[in-house]
Amino acid sequence: MKNIYFRFSFLFSILLVLNSCSSENNSQNSSLSYKCPMECEGEKSYTEPASCPICRMDLRQMEKDSKIAMGEFEISDESIFNLTSTWKTQNNKSIELKELKGDVLVMVMIYTSCKAACPRLIADMRNIHKKVDNKDVRYVLVSIDPETDTPERLKEFAIENQMDDEQWIFLQGSVDDVREFSNVLAVKYKQISPLDFSHSNIISVFDKGGVLYHQQEGLGVDNTITVAKVKELTK
């Protein structure tokens, strides 16, 4: 009985393979291709999203094209460079996150009028910066209070805290984009009064492709692991 089933499914798959030959030829012209995630049919690819004729799983779009476009560092599915939001730096320059591709990133969310935790978070960032001691790492501070933290204000803050060289990037975004970004970092925050926010104290490390690699939670915690992780990535 099992045997018959096997033969049938074998015949069936051969039929399907024969049938779909024409679409396979087309795929060379098309820029997108789809493949079964289980590789039931080996390297076979399709031009249209559908399900795999053998295991019935949805075909997955292949990343081939984005690899070519993005050069050395492919933007993977988990990368923060998939975000399309535009930000302003402390130098009033518009950037998208993907322009930071190729550098190891250490990120934190702060607001400049914060008197309680943020100074300590910033001290934590500075300690990591000092211990890592590598010019190729970028330290990104995203404001959760974009209405108060204008590029000018961020610039002042950067100068006050001696964080005003190319390694330090302060970002202002729209309220919506900041909320989205906080979700990417799994940072929680809430405005509790016009000038005060309650927020999670999390420092996140991203690899050169923008994929989250490590998170340090808490204030003034031992940063040995975080420093080691950053060093690992810069090798």
Place this chain on the structure above:
Amino acid sequence: MIRLIILLASVLLSLAGRSQGPTEMKKINGGTFVPLYGSDSSGVFVDDYMLDIYPVTNQQFLDFLKTHPKWKRSKVKRLFADGNYLIKWENDSTLGDKVNPNSAATSISWYAAKDYCACQGKRLASMDEWEYAAMASETKANAQTDSIFNLMIIESYELPKTYKKEIGSTYKNYWGIYDLHGLVWEWTSDFNSVLISGESRQDVDTERSLFCGSAAINASNLMDYAAFMRYAFRGSLKANYAIQTLGFRCAKSN
């Protein structure tokens, strides 16, 4: 016979009406209320806004995918949706037998829900807006102290598989909004502003080392168990989670 035909036609029409096009909205008149979390006792002001009368349905989400293929299950980026995204759907373009087109669309991540609403010229409701609309019973705009209404909510949380029910199958509240309780949990735009850790055994205290200013945020009404459940659930979410009991509806500023 004629009556039967009219009946059939109206049933068909109502089905078609629900499954296509944007959902009708109703206005919520703003006001001040005291949510469980997030304010001192003075309360929070919610402005007038419009809210979808039903949660977004599977059929509506399927229609959306036709014009926005980046949210199809096979194409969505892992950053924006985890592996449970639309998991019960037969494939990208078919709901299949397990998914009722007129049930609330669930197993959808926050990013996808947000984009769906944005593409309709709408947005997700904020948590305060949602809670404000949801405290209305069938007859009162504010039923926070109505013990029967609260009991009804708690009891609805105990029912299994309510996400399988069709939209409009629970009660219609004071504002003319259906299904705020009793069908599915719903995404809100700022769900991640709940500063309690998701792990229930730790929820007795906010984690002071993790959150700055956490002491400022305390629960206002310790008796509102249903609200505790909602906030704790929100506190446990991440934006790329796709959960079978979690759907959404859209709102709009007035």
